[in-house]
Amino acid sequence: MKLCMNLCTLAHVDLKAQLRACAAVGFTAVGLRLNKLEEYFAQGKNIGETRHLLESLKLFPLELNYFSDWIYANGVTQKEVMDRFRRFSHLSARLGCPLLILPTQCDGEHDDALAGENLLEMCRLPAETGTRVAFEFVPWSPIDTMKKAWDLLTAVDHPNGGLVLDSFHYFKGGSRFTDLKEVPIERILIVQMADALNDPRLQAEGLSS
DSSP states (O other), rough: OOOOGGGGGTTTTTTHHHHHHHHHHHHHHHEEEEHHHHHHHHOOOOHHHHHHHHTOOOOOOOEEEOOOSTTTOOOHHHHHHHHHHHHHHHHHHHOOOOOEEEEEOSSSSSOOOHHHHHHHHHHHGGGGTTTTTEEEOOTSSSSHHHHHHHHHHHHHHHTEEEEEEEEHHHHHHOHHHHHHSSOOOGGEEEEEOOOOOOHHHHHHHTTTO
8 A cells, every 4th residue: 555645636747746745745656637647748747757757866766646637539539539538548658646536527428338338448458558548536526426436437347447536526426335335446546535625614524624
């Protein structure tokens, strides 16, 4: 088990500052964010330099967050999404990052068959490099509970896929303990202990500390 800092927590600073802060307080693993990597590459840096930076700080890149807008892609858009996902998957593999995060947030009308078709392909593609797909249900999407996410993953039936268990998403979306018990522990690939803003509306629902 690795204790990992998801770098969205430090979104206000650049990648190098994020990594240095994590190393300084004793983290050994981080969850990289695609937007911060792209900013870093735009400064003229490359994947090799990124790996060197991680290694020099003794930080392991556990997850790459995140690949969006894929669930209901079809036709020409589906091909574009899959091409983009291949690049995302290759980036993860070259960084030595074993988990790709796929959130369920997406525009479009819900279609179980199409969602399953796309998820199956996304589980299959990175399997060749040993990278696994972590499917993250989010409460502001049609797939808003652990049960819905697990049902879709079960229907897809590919061993390379698993779930993200985000504590905030779990409670906000209305997931139940019985849903959690149905999922084999080995298919929960990462647990994210997330807090919510100190908002009175969330406090009233018991969703903020």
